[in-house]
Amino acid sequence: MGYPREQSIQQATEVFWLKGYLGTGMRDLQTALDKRPGSIYSAFGSKEGLYLEVLSHYTGVLHGQIMAVANSDTPLQQLREFLLLPLTVDDSAAHKIQCLIVKTQADWAELPQGVKSELQSALAHLREAFQAVIFKARSTGELAADIPVERAAMWLQGQFIAMRTLATSVESPASLSWMVDKIVSDLSGEWAQ
Amino acid sequence: MGYPREQSIQQATEVFWLKGYLGTGMRDLQTALDKRPGSIYSAFGSKEGLYLEVLSHYTGVLHGQIMAVANSDTPLQQLREFLLLPLTVDDSAAHKIQCLIVKTQADWAELPQGVKSELQSALAHLREAFQAVIFKARSTGELAADIPVERAAMWLQGQFIAMRTLATSVESPASLSWMVDKIVSDLSGEWAQ
């Protein structure tokens, strides 16, 4: 039943990640997938349908990475490496520094409803993974027992967004590695109620 | 020499802020400004030209707000109020929570070169204002004398971005006000070299 979807999804991810949802045209996708429009429409239904599969796959991978951090014995140490990753991509993949979800969210008002609700779900899903990291770090003693887990998870997601957005706008993303230290340090800082 | 540009720039700001650069069509702008295409083109040259004036005006206002924080006697206290502002807009203006510059930056790969370079300049310009805040807070004693000013300024810009991005994705932005306390608190936290 048709050509392998996985490869197409990965190729489409590249395009959407580089150009955004609005900025990507079906003809960009036709070129990237080396498929004619009818093929893409029979496999994915629409541009939105293809994007939703891209988003689902992307979110799954990212969620898996964060859960791997949560499941390690030294979650805070692994968190460091996870946060450092996007700072060390080579220039040709500079667009991959920014989170695909955050990038798409910027076009909010113009997105189809289906994309909007999936973006919300994706953000919530990733927040759960961040929460698992906090939870685990608390249980290993790397974080204090009284840390507010939900707030810290949302805050951590915010730091993730901040770092990747800033890294997108500087010439040398690796020079922002001190931010990772600051994030981990601030995790043990004040959490006033 | 033509109709008042200021009003048009403000009306165009509304549209670009809601729909983004790519998502905004000339017909959206024609409706918002109540002008026919020829008028807009004679006044601003192109969609890009109009957007550049919008961006310049927007950046100027935001820069002024941050400099007002820097020039106050209690910059950290004023910073708190400045950061809280976007959390209390009413639902009809929800799109104004996100920073227009950050929003436009998400479409990076598809932007005209002129917009790209102006975005970079705008971010750098605002960072200078954040730096002035840090500098002033250090001189008033609200921050420690050994705080790394440049890093703290970039970090603060990151927190500004994080808060506004997160606030865009939750149903009740005001519920994130604790983040403002965390930001001010972390400003006095560790700044390891």
Place this chain on the structure above:
DNA sequence: GCTAAATTTGAGCGATCGTTCAAATTAATA
């Protein structure tokens, strides 16, 4: 009030958008 200059109008240009579907091709079955 008349003329000339400045400004605004809006129909419409060529290009591109997401999408469709009859026809051609390929794969599966007997």
Place this chain on the structure above:
DNA sequence: TATTAATTTGAACGATCGCTCAAATTTAGC
């Protein structure tokens, strides 16, 4: 190999894109 079913092809559709420019209108100077 003949027949059918599944898949892919690609020309083309209507809508919309940023933008142009001759004509109509408004403004300015005398």
